[in-house]
Amino acid sequence: MSNKLKVLVSGTGFAGQGHADAFRAAGVEVVGIVGRTASIVKEVAKKMNIPYSGTNWTQALIDCQPDIVSIATPGGAHYEPIKQAIAFGCHVFSDKPLTDSGESAIELYELAKQKKVKTAFASSFRYMPYIQYAKQLVEAGRIGEPTEVECISHFNLERDIPFGWSHRKEDGGGRLNNNFTHMISIVTSVIGESILSIIGEVRDDLGKAPIVEGVHNFKTRRDFIPENLNDPSLKWGESNVEWSYTVLAQLESPMATKPVSVLFKHGGLNPKFQENHIVFYGTKGAIFIEGHYGMGPLYFYGENKTWETLPLPQDIVENQPKVQGDTERNWHYLVREFVKDINGETVAPYQSFKEGSLYQQLIDLIRKNNNWTDVRHLQ
Incomplete structure (x- = not known):
């Protein structure tokens, strides 16, 4: 046995x-x-x-x-x-x-x-090597007290990816479920796990997607985009989830005396002009990581008042599983x-599941999209 x-x-x-x-x-x-x-x-x-x-x-x-x-x-x-x-x-x-x-x-x-x-x-993208390094740097006081975090990403996803679970709220689709969950996890891993407050806005930029049979693997769904999108026999499914979001949050940090402000800005269908990035700002410096999930490299701004590239510490490198692909x-x-x-x-x-249930509650709040103040009467 x-x-x-x-x-x-x-x-x-x-x-x-x-x-x-x-x-x-x-x-x-x-x-x-x-x-x-x-x-x-x-x-x-x-x-x-x-x-x-x-x-x-x-x-x-x-x-x-x-x-x-x-x-x-x-x-x-x-x-x-x-x-x-x-x-x-x-x-x-x-x-x-x-x-x-x-x-x-x-x-x-x-x-x-x-x-x-x-x-x-x-x-699990909180385990990205450069995110772990940022956590070490912040905890060591290298940027002083953390004050602000900025997470900017534009994915330029194909609008004609076949209709499937990612287009439907009831199937767990939407960019909040499949991107924000990683981003909030990344930020809390570095700054602190206590989320004090949140506000957000979502938008469905897509509307509809072609219905195609035979799509099984999420990673290969692009291969099934129809060649003729004007084919009158082509059927379409309606999206009911967000493809872009903007979220502001305040986090409590053991390294800061005031709440840390966080901006999450994601455009699932929008092209990027400059690199997607994550930035941790503090009273004495800043950490800039290229890539939407902190793929690297990592740049540090400190007493020298210049940005310098910092290599990964050997302990972080050695502790990484030896497999290909960030997700894997x-x-x-x-x-x-x-x-x-x-x-x-x-x-x-x-x-x-404590965090999983918390994030789902946050997503429900953000999707209500009821944070706007009508100011037309002021004009």
């Missing part, structure tokens, strides 16, 4: 396969995988040498008896599988968003606490911490 922990994966696309790889790298036995389409789940299971495959989640829980489940489907399909897994007593690793609403996310968080199972929430590496990092915790080892705090 093996003493290895066992994991059952929900989802057969890019995330499902990525989660399975991450758990294997952490020494966990991948005992099964579940998907919607029998032929696809069998194909993926065979390719990845996973012994069990199926389309019935409840039956898979019974048959596989996992210690952990990994939820790698779009957010709108998370609620029932997670609820069932918690009832089975499984620890749960879930990709973002946790669910499609704050109410259902809170329910899952409370159920997990009652059942005393461990949970991990994969808004960050999954590996969080899975590694999660598995260590389940095994009783001491680990640094990581994000759980």
